[in-house]
Amino acid sequence: MVGLLLICLSVIALNYFKSDKTEKGENAEAKESKIPKVEEYGGIHLKKVGDKVRQKTWGTFTLLETKSINEAFELAPMVITVKDIRRIQLSSLTDEAKEELKSYTGLSFEDAYSIYYKENLSMEEIDQQAALSKTDIDEEVSYLEITYSVENRDSKELQFFSMENVTFNDDLTYDVPSKNFIHSGDTFMGTKKVSRSDYQPGELRKGTIGLLVDPEANFDRLDSFSFTTDDIADGESHELLVDGTSFEIPLKGK
Known part of the structure; x- marks a missing residue:
């Protein structure tokens, strides 16, 4: 009996949070649409x-x-x-916008060249260093x-x-x-x-x-x-x- 009661409470709680999350998502979409x-x-x-x-x-x-x-x-x-x-x-x-903006973070190729050319890296390796310095764009x-x-x-x-x-x-x-x-x-x-x-x-x-x-x-x-x-x-x-x-x-x- 106790086990059945716990299951019922779990289902109620799950439905509540799911409903709350859905409602918040719908409100956010409604605000965005305006x-x-x-x-x-x-x-x-x-x-x-x-x-x-x-x-x-x-x-x-x-x-x-x-x-x-x-x-x-x-x-x-x-x-x-x-x-x-x-x-x-x-x-x-959008994902495309995030990817575009990411290219403006970190080192430019010119910056990377000024840092790594003394290490006798190839142009391709310097370009890789510039790419590795880029950071992902957050939600905001x-x-x-x-x-x-x-x-x-x-x-x-x-x-x-x-x-x-x-x-x-x-x-x-x-x-x-x-x-x-x-x-x-x-x-x-x-x-x-x-x-x-x-x-x-x-x-x-x-x-x-x-x-x-x-x-x-x-x-x-x-x-x-x-x-x-x-x-x-x-x-x-x-x-x-x-x-x-x-x-x-x-x-x-x-």
Whole structure:
């Protein structure tokens, strides 16, 4: 009799937890279904903190923090205008999106080469070391987004890379060409100096940069931002015209 009672209680408990789990799953799906869906890059649809949007075949974007900058920085004759710097969370990522983002973690091939070339490793072995350094993307991951524009105010063609390195909070530093996972506008023009299209006289380009935040970085607030530019060179002769420089933007109070 006692055994039968225990079996009945076990069945009741199992059904209860199964029902509770199903209900939670259905509630989560219902909430997800209410999020607006878009085809293009989801970040452009986020206007205020808390906004969410679902990019089809990719994942859900949530705006965590935003800093409106709208400041111009001149390295004559190039002018870089930083529009916004934002922190965005990605969730409900597809397997394809996770795999794509994984390629932007760990060492780039260039990083691995600088570390391992002295060990007389072959190019294939160095590439393997870079691959081994990559980390899987969790169910949720955040990234830092920079929107900006670059204008060539000269009358001749110029070679330039506006943001080669960027640093957040004086601590988190990125090599933009290898870590930026958003290729649109200016950054779509080529992620390496040798592959970039030169700026034509008077040309204005807009760009968006996306940089993953390492979950172990414990990054929860934007306090400062700085960036280092490439040198400016003549587009035809490749003669050095202006040395690259760094600019810093305090973000507290913005």
